[in-house]
Amino acid sequence: MKMATKRRLHGPAIWLCLLLALPVSVSVWAQDEGMAILKSECSSCHDLSGPAPTTLKGLWAREAPDLFYAGIKYKQNWLEAWLQKPQRIRPAGMFYANHIKAGEDGDVIDESTLKPHIALSADQAHEVSEALMTLKSNSDLIVKGEYKPGKISPTMGELMFDKFRGCLACHEIEPGYGGLAGPEVFTVAKRLQEDYLISYMRNPQAWDPKIFMPNKHLKARDLQKFVHYFRGLSEEKF
Amino acid sequence: MQLPRTRWVFVSLILLAVASSAWGAERVEDIYKTYCWQCHGKRADGMGVNIRDMSVQPRDHSDAKEMSGRSDDELFKAIKEGGQSISKSVQMPPWSGVLSDDEINLLVEYLRELCECKFGS
Numbered sequence: 500m501k502m503a504t505k506r507r508l509h510g511p512a513i514w515l516c517l518l519l520a521l522p523v524s525v526s527v528w529a530q531d532e533g534m535a536i537l538k539s540e541c542s543s544c545h546d547l548s549g550p551a552p553t554t555l556k557g558l559w560a561r562e563a564p565d566l567f568y569a570g571i572k573y574k575q576n577w578l579e580a581w582l583q584k585p586q587r588i589r590p591a592g593m594f595y596a597n598h599i600k601a602g603e604d605g606d607v608i609d610e611s612t613l614k615p616h617i618a619l620s621a622d623q624a625h626e627v628s629e630a631l632m633t634l635k636s637n638s639d640l641i642v643k644g645e646y647k648p649g650k651i652s653p654t655m656g657e658l659m660f661d662k663f664r665g666c667l668a669c670h671e672i673e674p675g676y677g678g679l680a681g682p683e684v685f686t687v688a689k690r691l692q693e694d695y696l697i698s699y700m701r702n703p704q705a706w707d708p709k710i711f712m713p714n715k716h717l718k719a720r721d722l723q724k725f726v727h728y729f730r731g732l733s734e735e736k737f
Numbered sequence: 738m739q740l741p742r743t744r745w746v747f748v749s750l751i752l753l754a755v756a757s758s759a760w761g762a763e764r765v766e767d768i769y770k771t772y773c774w775q776c777h778g779k780r781a782d783g784m785g786v787n788i789r790d791m792s793v794q795p796r797d798h799s800d801a802k803e804m805s806g807r808s809d810d811e812l813f814k815a816i817k818e819g820g821q822s823i824s825k826s827v828q829m830p831p832w833s834g835v836l837s838d839d840e841i842n843l844l845v846e847y848l849r850e851l852c853e854c855k856f857g858s
Binding site: 514539554555558559592595596599601604605606607608661662663664665667668669676677679702703704709710711713714716717724 | 741752767772774775784785790792819826827830831833835
C-alpha cells in the first residue's frame with residue numbers, strides 16, 4: 500500500500516520538475532546558439548571579450564561598439580528589435596575621423612564610407628540578444644538602482660543639454676539637429692539601461708579609456724536629470 | 738671585447754624609443770586628430786563636422802591674429818578646464834579627464850605651430 504502511494508506521488512513530481520526546467524533549458528539553448536552566431540558573424544567587427552582600446556591607434560582601428568559588457572548596457576527588447584531592423588545610431592560612424600572629408604564649408608560626413616549593418620531573422624535576433632545579455636564585464640562600474648525615475652520639462656532638459664553643458668555640440672537630440680561625432684541621444688533611453696547611462700556620463704573613460712567624449716564632471720543630480728530628459732525624448736515621435 | 742662608445746649611445750637611444758612607445762606616449766598630431774578635429778576641423782580652421790548647429794564657432798587655430806591674443810597659460814587652461822575657465826563658451830569642453838598635463842602642454846606647443854604665432858605677436 501505505502502509503496503503504491505509513493506509511486507503515484509513520484510510520477511507527477513518528476514513531470515513537474517521537467518516542466519519547470521524546460522524554459523531554463525530552452526533559454527540556455529538559445530544562448531548557446533546566439534553565442535555561436537556572435538562568434539562567427541559578429542566578432543570580426545565587435546570585441547566580445549575586452550578590454551577596450553588603450554591607445555589612439557587602437558581606438559581608430561575599432562570597427563564597432565564593444566559588446567563585452569552588453570548585458571549591463573543594452574535593453575534586451577531593443578536589441579532584439581534593432582538586430583532585425585538596424586538603423587544608424589552614430590551619424591559619423593565609430594571613429595568620426597575615418598568618415599569625414601574636408602568640404603568647402605568645413606568637414607562633412609563621407610556617406611560612401613558608411614555601410615548598412617547586417618540584419619538577423621527574428622529567431623536569430625532572439626538568440627543573439629539572449630547571448631549578449633550574459634556578457635557582463637565592468638559590472639563593478641554600475642550601481643544597481645542608482646537611477647531613480649523622475650521628470651524634467653523638455654525645455655529645461657534641452658537648456659541643460661545645450662546651453663549649460665554643451666552636450667548638443669556632439670549629439671543629435673532629434674533627427675537632423677545637433678552634433679554628429681557622438682551617438683544620437685533621442686533614442687538612447689530606448690537602447691540603454693538607465694544605470695549604465697548614469698555610470699557612463701559620470702566617467703566615460705572608465706568604460707572606454709581613449710573615447711573622445713569629455714568628462715564634464717557632472718553632479719549626481721544632473722546625471723539623474725539627463726536620464727529623465729532622455730526618457731522624455733525617447734517618447735517623442737519624430 | 739668592448740663596444741665603442743658611439744655604439745652604446747646608439748643602442749640606448751633605440752631602447753629609449755622602444756620604451757617610450759611601450760609606455761604609451763601618443764603623438765600630438767594624433768591627439769589633436771582624435772579629440773579636436775570633431776569641432777576644430779581637419780584643417781584646424783574651426784570648421785569641424787560638429788559645427789552645423791553650434792551657437793558658437795570653434796576657434797580657427799590657424800588664425801594668427803586671434804591666437805596670438807592668448808598666452809600659453811590661457812591656452813593650457815582652456816584645454817584642461819574648458820572654455821568657461823577663460824570666460825569663453827561651454828561648448829569648448831574640459832579635457833582634464835582624458836588628457837594628462839604633459840599631453841596638454843604638447844597641444845599648446847602644437848597650437849603655436851598651427852597658427853605660426855606667439856603670444857603678443
